[in-house]
Amino acid sequence: MRSAILSLLLFLSSASFSAANYVVSNPGTGVTWNGDDNVKIEWTGTDEKFVDVRLVHGPAANLQLYAVICADVPSSAGKCNYKVDGNIPSGRDFAITVGKSPNLYGYSSFFSIKAKGPLPDSTGCPNFGGQNCPESLPCCSAAGYCGSSDAHCGAGCMTKYSFNGKCGSNQSPPPPPPPSPSNGQQKCGDVMCTSANPCCSKFNYCGATTGHCGTGCQAGMSFNGKCLATQAPFKPKKCGSKYCKSSAPCCSKTNKCGSSNTACGAGCQPKKSFAGKCTK
Numbered sequence: 001m002r003s004a005i006l007s008l009l010l011f012l013s014s015a016s017f018s019a020a021n022y023v024v025s026n027p028g029t030g031v032t033w034n035g036d037d038n039v040k041i042e043w044t045g046t047d048e049k050f051v052d053v054r055l056v057h058g059p060a061a062n063l064q065l066y067a068v069i070c071a072d073v074p075s076s077a078g079k080c081n082y083k084v085d086g087n088i089p090s091g092r093d094f095a096i097t098v099g100k101s102p103n104l105y106g107y108s109s110f111f112s113i114k115a116k117g118p119l120p121d122s123t124g125c126p127n128f129g130g131q132n133c134p135e136s137l138p139c140c141s142a143a144g145y146c147g148s149s150d151a152h153c154g155a156g157c158m159t160k161y162s163f164n165g166k167c168g169s170n171q172s173p174p175p176p177p178p179p180s181p182s183n184g185q186q187k188c189g190d191v192m193c194t195s196a197n198p199c200c201s202k203f204n205y206c207g208a209t210t211g212h213c214g215t216g217c218q219a220g221m222s223f224n225g226k227c228l229a230t231q232a233p234f235k236p237k238k239c240g241s242k243y244c245k246s247s248a249p250c251c252s253k254t255n256k257c258g259s260s261n262t263a264c265g266a267g268c269q270p271k272k273s274f275a276g277k278c279t280k
Helices: 002-012
Strands: 022-026 032-034 038-044 050-057 064-074 079-083 091-099 111-114
Touching (some): 022 091, 038 091, 050 079
Parallel strands (some): 032 111
Antiparallel strands (some): 050 091, 091 111
């Protein structure tokens, strides 16, 4: 349904256009019919043996039938004549459809009828039935057509008739970038500390533990210039009956602290090891 509406909007924003094989060439953009005028509707296409010619009006996505002005016309005739009803309320949002089946309709561009009452002021994109451009065709071009190409949204685009009063892509602004380090932050070793590992330790490593953010932390090399941990410090479990220390950091698979390859290798228990790591 959405694609059908978008196609109709595209059709109504053109000088003449078709759905299937019908191309309505008259009336075209800028035409005004007056009450009691004798007018001619012209088209090409023969998808169906006979066609009905309808006068419709309203918003492009919700056109309403005013009258069937020619019924059961041979499609090969390519034209029909009509005397404009003098009681039609004047408006700028009229269009013609040609065809029997809605999925085969050909549509004219919007045009005006001046019959009963004064013609309303043009308050929208000039060639879009007096309406502002919709979101799907956001820009009113210098020539008065709604669309989304560079020709519509670039030089001469009329913002007051464009969707949301803007020319361009009319897209929502991109989300703001993630917080960046404060001005003047220096590298910690070879990298810049980030919000995930904000503190530059005395040994020039970024991290979020008390070992990084505590004594010796270098604020000038830390994220936002602060030695502030963003996560709770690691709390190891006992390895056997005691906690492992920096001199014997690894808790082996036999629950003994040490720094040998046996203690720090296969089977080492990081949750019971110093700083939560099985490294010497």
